[in-house]
Amino acid sequence: MKSYLQAILAIARKDLAAEIRSRELVSAMLVFSLLVVLIFNFALDLDKSARENVAAGVLWVTFTFAGTLGLNRTFAAEKDRGSLDGLLLAPVDRTAIYFGKLISTLVFMLLVEAVVLPVFTVLYGISLFNISLFGVILLGTFGYGGVGTLLACMAAQTRTRDVMLPILLFPVTVPVMLGAVRASTGILANAEWGEILTWINILVVYDVIFVAVAVMVFDYLIEE
């Protein structure tokens, strides 16, 4: 068990270290997110009340698109450099690779989200500093990253690579989007807690089911 956890952390640390050194991925995700927020500003010409209705939606679309960038890079880099073989030679359960990658992807996404939130608050004039909102963002990111890591592993090994991931990912993550946006909208609008809780439950159920499925099938995705 201990070596399993150590393996997970080692993989996560490797990705994080590589990123700290190059700073390519997070900066790309960040700039992209800000651009998406900007584009939405022009695409949806909103007055104050309309902005409050769509704020959660715009936020999550931004996270989704930026997340796709991060997910693509997670496995593509391994495939290109051939370091996946090195990982596979390690005498550890293959699912450790899944969790290690998941952790590093989550860290990147959460970093980007942490920067986008204040920017969003300023640009949209809506305060997004809310503990419950942070909780929902965490749950949603976890679900999205959980399925995304699994599917990114597949997408990285196809011919069409980067384009393949959104095609595989978006239809399957509809419950995450719906749950996260509905819960976020409810929290921002100070809706009654019962309703918000329903959506949070959906997020939790989704997260549990899909991470479990991912753990069960991940082995099959990286055998040679």
Next chain:
Amino acid sequence: MHSSTPKPLKILNIISILMFIVSLGLVFFYAPREAVMGEAQRIFYYHVPSAWLSFVAFGVTLIAGIAYLRTNDHRWDRLGIASVEVGIVFAVMALLSGMLWARPIWNTWWTWDPRLTTYTILLLIYFAYLMLRQGIEDPDKRARFGSVYGIVGFISVPITYFSIYLWRTIHPAVFGRNESETKMSMEPQMLQTFIFCNIFFMVLFVTLLWHRFRLESNTARVEELRMRASNA
């Protein structure tokens, strides 16, 4: 050798064609005109079996995927891809026939009600399945990835349906009228026609699936021979 059509399949071909002709007669002449919806209701006889059989098809792919991952027998993978393609055909037929029905009855080609929305997402998942397979050359990898995505895709559908349904009941549809409340009066002749058409579609499904499966098997055999010839 699997080059000639096996006898049971030939019989199925004939049964399918005969049942189709009989169903046309039943649907257009035997079944009475429906009181509320008029002639447009006749679409249901083809629309409903097409829809639920597409679900069966995708369920077959789920099972085939699990079976392939456990046994590594490529025949399961061939069943999986065959079933997805037949399922997509049935799903598209169901969607199009549904739209043709909706236009005169609800006065719109499309609504975003939970069932329809989930069905569209389902279709997109299986388009993605086909695209995934096309992007992989190694047959083992293709079979493995197809199996995994077939499993992940199918499992997501109930949760997706439930979340969209929840969303629409908490925030009722913006289109005013609640379309899913459309009533239909059922008479015995209609029930008989309906049952017959369901059985016809089940036969059709098995026939098409079998044909597509044989096509996939033969393709694999050709590939094998080609590789052997080029290596010799």
